[in-house]
Amino acid sequence: MRVSREEKDRSYEKIVESASGMLRERGVEATSVAAVMSAAGMTHGGFYRHFDSKEELLTAGLTSAFDEVISMIERKIAGDGASEGVDGYCALYLSREHAANPAIGCPAAALAGDMRHASESLREAFGGGVQRIIAALEAGMKGPMKDRRAKATREFAMLAGAVMLARASDPKTAKTILAACRD
Amino acid sequence: MRVSREEKDRSYEKIVESASGMLRERGVEATSVAAVMSAAGMTHGGFYRHFDSKEELLTAGLTSAFDEVISMIERKIAGDGASEGVDGYCALYLSREHAANPAIGCPAAALAGDMRHASESLREAFGGGVQRIIAALEAGMKGPMKDRRAKATREFAMLAGAVMLARASDPKTAKTILAACRD
DNA sequence: TGTACATCAGTGAACGCGCGTTCACTGATGTAC
DNA sequence: TGTACATCAGTGAACGCGCGTTCACTGATGTAC
16 A cells, blocks of 8 residues: 655655664664664565665664754753753763763763674764764864864763673673773 | 593683684674684584573683683783783773774773673673773772772773774774774 | 593584575656647 | 545564574594503
């Protein structure tokens, strides 16, 4: 039974949204096409009316996830100012809530490990997202203008590293890593 | 054809060594029991004379990989002194060589993302390895004794984060991340 | 020390399973007149 | 505006594939006498 064009667009959005969360929650391999479609309220057969391959869904889901966190940082900066907004985002990044809820968290920390077997184009989407986050964090850095980019890069490497190591470790180790990085 | 006990021990070592490198190179999912056994010069059927499950192999391979990097740090410290030895290890960690050769590199950076679906005991092995690395780096930290542990933790989070993000990104982004973290 | 037998490391075929993808089909939507 | 037909979003069964694991088997090793 064919559905209207608007309905199809809604379906597409639901599929990407499901993938965006499920990817961060379960990872690339455990995010099956059938599970994503089921979460979006459909069956797996219709998937290929929207995407040529799972690979294409990964790009869409990953980009959507990066969009989410970028706009979160921008909202924080708009509300609290550059310096405090970025500081607040960093504190949130290292919180237990973020470590425990990857589905609504940073895709860089959630999916870095899954890029190992990714195509060049997916790695570009990932690298591009990382650069966008770093550029957003740069606004909250102090010190000489020319060092801010490198400083934001180091800061983000620590944030993402801490969360990735914490998520990979037993709860006790996780706690000490996050606490140490919160300063 | 049964082999001698010494031969079996050699087989075990070869299996763990193969797994240790292949895990870091390809990740947990892509490291099939058959591929590990083949790399060790055997066929997959004999695997279960050494391990009860793939899970058990993961623990052995991961622990062996952590042992490798710990002894590398200790060798650096023994040769160049605590401060310079750790500095040298950090520089090596952020090198293009390390980013390009996960099979002989840090298992924390190589496998953090793969712990998502790991058992509690495997996560403990991972967390334990991370703590051992941090403890080894602590010897090269400066400042008040009581802050050194946290400092080493932050330093390692940045190192591992930088390498994980670099490996996940396109080559251009990877280069800028590693360069920024090298100071 | 020699012999007879039990053990078991390693082989290779087979299993059940979940995956990405394909396909014939359905019937509502979109379009041409 | 109304009608007839083509299109195509979504369904559900089926495919081929690689995986972890099991299993009957082989024959050298280890052991009991």
